[in-house]
Amino acid sequence: MGIEFRDVGKTYPGGTVAVAGFSHVVPSHTTVALVGSSGSGKTTLLRMVNRMVDPTSGAVLIDDQDVRELDKVALRRRIGYVPQAGGLLPHRTVVDNVATVPVLGGTPRRAARAAAADLLALVGLDPSLGRRYPAQLSGGQQQRVAVARALAADPNILLMDEPFGAVDPIVRRELQDEMLRLQAELGKTVVIVTHDVDEAFRLADEVVVLRAGGVVAQSGTPKNILAAPADAFVREFVGADRPDRTLSTSEIDGRRVVVDANGRPLGILQ
Amino acid sequence: MSTFLDALAWILDPSSWGGSQGIAVRVAQHLAITVAAVLLAAVPAVPLGVLIGHTRRGRGVVVALAGAVRAVPTLGLLTLLALLLGVGVWAPLLALVALAVPSLLAGAYAGVESADPEAVDAARAMGMSERQIVRHVELPLGAGVLVGGFRAATLQVVATATLAAYTSDTGLGRYLFSGLKSRDYTLMLGGAILVALLALVLDRLLAVAQGRATGLARRTAADSRLGA
């Protein structure tokens, strides 16, 4: 039944409260986005799933099992992870980066490399790039490699921490499209952390908007949140009043044209 | 263990300290040759290092040269010079000067280079001449590293000055070589302990000086940020 956050909290030794009592269920085969500004505890929540952070109260459960009962390293190897700015090993070739987790798990290197080449193709990279080192790739290509690496052990769960935050907007859009295509094909359980509401709305089935300290301001489908923001904070955060979100139609020759608040045409209403 | 106790007893015995072969004279000789070698080496090394650090030119050549100098076995240089110059104090002094140069040079250029380029740029924009930039900005900011170079050089020289006694009758090394010749472990160990102590004391003193100089650098950096 996916991932369950059961009243989890994280208080650091200095007394700083990163997260106070967060509960949420991420159903299997769906994508959930945690959005919020910095200090909202979204990354801390994400890192609780693969035990990079252990909660000081409450529990995270995967398929009804408390992750704290599992071995950290083994757990991490069966969860895909895509960090911001790739986090690729600079001293390993691209193909070896993708093969990292299977090799750690005991897959023979040759087999892992062959599988890695297929994964590169899956994420839209020419397998001939596999012999390069990460520094020889563009930022967008590095992120694709990071996604391929996360998929290498065929995990059920994929954690993405601001995965496309370090690339320019055009490449980000491309990568988001790629992600949607992959998700339609693979149907993983995905938790994505982002401060970019548009990204969350594009990629996620369900969006959780967080205030400071991991307090849920609102959660729901992008549609529901946009249609009925719970309060002024959410309204402001998702930009419900932004010119490109307040659309109207005008009729030209019997066809209805959608325009934004600035009067710029966006498309035709069918 | 008893050898250690014997050696300590020898060091603590007041009669070991007096006379023309006594510890006091030996320590003074050892210190004198160390200080002389470091200062003589500083005469060419520090200005050259500052020049390299300031102009950022010639560093590769100097680093390669310093590497080659490091590869020279000091004992070899010492014996070679002694064969050429005789058994006086000049041979060990020159060998020690050669030993001190690389560290002093490195300290000088690394120190000057460590000055914040923005501070240097600001000084130039304020109308300081290159000479003034070196004196008022780069040297104060790099003082800690520069003194670090002196510390490293002094440490190497005071240690290696022990070898001076191999070719000339000077310094604490005499006890080691006499002890070796007569198989007198007490004398050897006593000499070894004295040299080690002298080196450690000098190192600590220069560490304090380095700390002070680094403090100076920090204050200068704060001043230059305030535009003073």
Place this chain on the structure above:
Amino acid sequence: MTWLQNNAAWVVELAWRHLLLALPAIAASVVLAVALGRVAHRRPRLRQPVLALASVVYAVPALPLLIVVPLVLSIPLRSPLTLVVALTLYGTALLVGTATDAFDSVDGQVRDAATATGHGRSALFWRVDLPLSVPVLISGVRVITVSTVSLVTIGALVGISSLGTLLTDGFQRGITSEVAIGVGVTMALALALDALVVVLGRVLTPWQPRRRSVRAPAPPELVR
């Protein structure tokens, strides 16, 4: 040069002995310094003590060390082991600071991502930290390689034969060319091993851009 012609075989044998003294000391220094540097990097509380101890050991002159080591370990003064132990102490002390810096230089984000993808403690060390520390480490290894080869000569003063024997023997017999050849061959050996370390560094770091500017780091004795 006639001296060399008459004594070539002896010089080669001494060079070989020299190498057999220097190489174990260099290897042991690298292993010990990496281990200590790792400890200093991981445990902030031990960092200062470890680095301070290294600077104290480094401050002890080599010749006295050659006399103290056999007394502490109860081995004969003239045993090659004495020299190897003393040179190892020296090399380790000189390299620990660089080794610590080398581990400090590993990108925290890379390490974090490696942990999150399931590298355990030992995998993190062998597959991430150690290989990524090589570029910084190698500069320190170069320095201790050269200084160790050069210091082996001191052993001749207590009767451990190496190329240093040419220096003491030549001095006592007043043969300048013998001393000069001793100096020359020692330097050649030091610089050849240094070049080998550079090549080894390149082989171990194929991901590093080749034609980077040769900006040599500050000598390790300054970074203490």
